[in-house]
Amino acid sequence: MQTGVLFDIGLSLETASSPQKDALYLADGPWGLDYLDNQATVSDFTISTSDRVYDESNFDVDRNVSLSGEVKGNINLFRHLLPGDQSVLAADYNFVNAEIANNQAIEIVLMQEDDRTWENRLRYTLPANNTKRAVSIDFDMFKDASGNSATITNVKTLVFSVIGDFSTYKSFEMSVDNLALSAAGNVLSAEDFAIEDENTLVNYPNPFATNTTIVLPNTSEFVNIKVFDLLGRTVDVKKIATTGSSTRVNYTAPKVNSGIYKFVIEDDAKRVHKGTFVIKQ
Structure with missing residues (x-):
């Protein structure tokens, strides 16, 4: 059975003498990939430990990630911020901060705990830049399909998508380091x-x-x-x-x-x- 990249796993055991299941569910909100085999190929997918200095006023995301390969359709790199189906309350935060390098434009999607469809997702397009740089995206800059922003009360998942032209494969590389939700933008110098x-x-x-x-x-x-x-x-x-x-x-x-x-x-x-x-x- 081909499982792709697992981001959680659950096991349950039961016997004929007991209707009660013993369940084990493992998840820690890690990085994962979502793509079709005929739309993208992955040559490298590396998750590494962050050497950041943690800030108690932020929601700092553990572990950095790098990804490379070829894409014709689209490939989604996603990060569930908390285990299982939980979301981070966002009242104290205004920005998504990270250090990102991407040789192709990427669409960054902010997913909340709501019934919003994927077609109407809140998204922000980050232009291509081969050099890693600090990026700060105000919550107000995430727009739906009609160009409207929304009130961000919680954040469940962040998605980083490379979208091709659906006809020709092109190479892509991206890395996301020191991802965080923050009250202040990461404007450096x-x-x-x-x-x-x-x-x-x-x-x-x-x-x-x-x-x-x-x-x-x-x-x-x-x-x-x-x-x-x-x-x-x-x-x-x-x-x-x-x-x-x-x-x-x-x-x-x-x-x-x-x-x-x-x-x-x-x-x-x-x-x-x-x-x-x-x-x-």
Whole structure:
């Protein structure tokens, strides 16, 4: 019997003298694969231990994964977050964070404990990138077939799909490391992203004591901002809704020493910009 890649297994025993079954069910929410033999082939499927530093404020997923092969139709790499049929309550989280490398575009699907059909799944398409980079996907960026987002109350499974053209096989490779649900986006530094605009963003007033307005080159419903001091230490990370024409970000600084600070902003289209401002407390 060909079983493919098992992600759980159950055994039950009963005797003629006892109607009560003794059941053994094993599952730990691991990585699994779903594909048809005539639509994809797998040359490597490796699960490895993560060397991450765990954060109590996140739901950190154990074990990293890498996958390669050829695809004509589609192949789904999935991760059940908890054993059995359980789901993670998502009230404290806003983002799916991971470090991902993928030579083909992948569709990332967020599955909840509901009756939503696969055709109407909540999905986000991540463009191809051969270099592993930090990725943060706001829950609001997962859209259904009509382009609508949904309120995420729980997360049961995350699926990473490579979809072919259904006519010709093409090679694919992907790796997913340090997967987590988090309250904050994983915006790192300007060097960790393909910068959309090499010119620094304008903000006013500058210098400022508490509040400043940052002007974006593109409209965006929200941004993720990360602020660093000149030693590279992170002093602030937050998500901010834009105002006005959706090109204005009203930023409130935390209590920090007066000085020059660098910042990186990621908008809702994953465009990343950088800037510098001066805080005078």
